[in-house]
Amino acid sequence: MSRLIAISNRVQAAQAGENSNRGGLAVALSAALRASNGIWFGWSGEQTDEFSGQISFRRQDGVATATIDLEAQDIEEYYNGFANRTLWPLFHYRLDLTEIARDFAGGYARVNARFADTVAPLIEPDDMIWVHDYHLIPLGKGLRDRGFENRLGFFLHTPWPPASLMVSLPNHRELVASLLSHDVIGFHTDEWRASFIDYIVTHLDARIEGEFAHHDGRVTRLLVCPIGLDTTEFTxxxxxxxxxxxxxxxxxxxxxxxxxxxxxxxxxxxxxxxxxxxxxxxxxxxxxxxxxxxxxxxxxxxxxxxxxxxxxxxxxxxxxxxxxxxxxxxxxxxxxxxxxxxxxxxxxxxxxxxxxxxxxxxxxxxxxxxxxxxxxxxxxxxxxxxxxxxxxxxxxxxxxxxxxxxxxxxxxxxxxxxxxxxxxxxxxxxxxxxxxxxxEDVRWWSAKFIAALAEPEPQEDRPKLALASSKP
The missing domain is CATH 3.40.50.2000 (Glycogen Phosphorylase B;)
Structure with a gap:
């Protein structure tokens, strides 16, 4: 079995005595990571005076975690800024609350690059990588640009907005095109997938065949896979x-x-x-x-x-x-x-x-x-x-x-x-x-996504990392 590397904004590994308070994502990933002897990588939630790239390793309840600390500027621009004041309201159809700022976008790109640089030494050739949520949309392309051809999946835990809203974001083509560096992209519902397809067909000239998107030499599976509750633990x-x-x-x-x-x-x-x-x-x-x-x-x-x-x-x-x-x-x-x-x-x-x-x-x-x-x-x-x-x-x-x-x-x-x-x-x-x-509980969700990620799709014979189309 290939090792799984899960990457998310925050790592929610179990602490002693806290099992009952973990979220559904933590439960699902912990089970999958234990089964594959994998690693969960992300931000510790802590602040450092100067980013060093130093990784803190822990093992709790059989799950290995690797975390980094971020600078105050990173937290303000990447997390409080682009993630929570730009993408979150936009993805929830609240254009009126969406704040567009170059500093936010710059911090978002910088932190995603720092994630890619820092996690890179941990990745082995046969690892499968599962990236989570809107905080880390560019990370997959960052890993491809660094030469990684591992099976790479992304799951979006929020809605995907209509194309008419998405285009309000500066550099929206480059951001969305970066998602197509993944082999599998998961959505909760057909509606969110349909909105994504509408965007990539209209603005990136992607070609759709069934549940597969073809774009610049790469085939990406667009999977509907609704997350479930850890019903056994909750009940x-x-x-x-x-x-x-x-x-x-x-x-x-x-x-x-x-x-x-x-x-x-x-x-x-x-x-x-x-x-x-x-x-x-x-x-x-x-x-x-x-x-x-x-x-x-x-x-x-x-x-x-x-x-x-x-x-x-x-x-x-x-x-x-x-x-x-x-x-x-x-x-x-x-x-x-x-x-x-x-x-x-x-x-x-x-x-x-x-x-x-x-x-x-x-x-x-x-x-x-x-x-x-x-x-x-x-x-x-x-x-x-x-x-x-x-x-x-x-x-x-x-x-x-x-x-x-x-x-x-x-x-x-x-x-x-x-x-x-x-x-x-x-x-x-x-x-x-x-x-x-x-x-359709949380383990069903995790197993369905990982099974799709483990199944390779044939790649087209074209450059894999071309930029998005210049279509207006």
Missing amino acids: SALGTAAALSAEERLITSAVGRQVIVGVDRLDYSKGLQERFLAYEQLLNVRPDLREKVFMLQIAPPSRGDVASYQQIRADLNSLSGGINGEFASIDWVPVRYVNKGYAREELFGIYRASRVGLVTPLRDGMNLVAKEYVAAQDPEDPGVLVLSRFAGASVQLDAALIINPHSSEDMADAISRALVMPLEERKERHAAMLTSVVK
């Missing part, structure tokens, strides 16, 4: 003290009221303002529900040094305060808004105690919270998932109540329907979704 929380305690505390504090829950990173792509407005709409049009329900919104802060994230936090503080000020009584608070995270076992109990799960992003690559909510439910008395049609998860979880998050009325109607849905319908919908969550 192992069932019956644990932490899960039972969280479930009991929420039920007790609800005092017989039905709980509507949302769990989201504090991000403008999650549609949180729209969710609060829809809940306010519900309380206005259904006064009979007042004091019979409450909404618990868990929203851990993220990227607090980016202005747009500071704004969303202020907006939600204002909205939640307004709703509570208008509708609350001496023994009922309609919105419980919590700015902190919870361990997986506690989240399991919170999901299980909630009659309605709200997953209503304006645009999301996948959204594993939807799958967590389904996995946590009691099959004999499950809650109802209300899910945005603009989340990648809606393709697999189509038995949810699918809504338009831009419509307060649509969302309010779905919540109202979920609260009174008959038991048999709830069970039928939940069973259909649980089948998908269990079958």
Whole structure:
């Protein structure tokens, strides 16, 4: 078996006592890396005064990691800048929040080059390399330019924007063409792949045959491969003290009221303002529900040094305060808004105690919270998932109540329907979704992508690293 080298912006290797808090990517990669005696390479999350290229090696839980520290300028321009203030909003269709700056683009190119230079000595001829996400789009071309002909894959964890938005990015052709240096590119959904194909056909003169793109002598497989939940690990929380305690505390504090829950990173792509407005709409049009329900919104802060994230936090503080000020009584608070995270076992109990799960992003690559909510439910008395049609998860979880998050009325109607849905319908919908969550889990996702990466495609007899077309 070929060795796997995984490369991502951050390395999330397990620390002692932290296994229950690892993300799905960490779980999937750890299993694959252990099986191949591979290495996980990326940024440590730490800052250094001067970049040296020094690699810190560790082995934890059978997984070898190799990390580097970055300079303050690197972090500001590459991570806070181009990755999170340019690509993230652009890839989530928020051109209004997309910041275009030459310093950002320069830092992004510099750090990707530093990744390529630093990881290069670790790569052996038979290694397969799996690059992750929008932070590292140019890395594959960087490795090709350094002479590596290893099997090279890339997985995009976000949406891919329409070509009409992508062209707003300076040097968009060079950036997208660099992705076609990979042998396999993975997307969560057909929609994101179709958007990518539209761009490369229109702006790079690529030729498409089935799921293969032909461009400047290289054939790239465009794979739809939706990431799954680590269902086994997540559901192992069932019956644990932490899960039972969280479930009991929420039920007790609800005092017989039905709980509507949302769990989201504090991000403008999650549609949180729209969710609060829809809940306010519900309380206005259904006064009979007042004091019979409450909404618990868990929203851990993220990227607090980016202005747009500071704004969303202020907006939600204002909205939640307004709703509570208008509708609350001496023994009922309609919105419980919590700015902190919870361990997986506690989240399991919170999901299980909630009659309605709200997953209503304006645009999301996948959204594993939807799958967590389904996995946590009691099959004999499950809650109802209300899910945005603009989340990648809606393709697999189509038995949810699918809504338009831009419509307060649509969302309010779905919540109202979920609260009174008959038991048999709830069970039928939940069973259909649980089948998908269990079958297409995170290990299925990892195995499917690695199998595609291990299968070579014939290469055309043309230069492999030509620049993108000069088409306007």
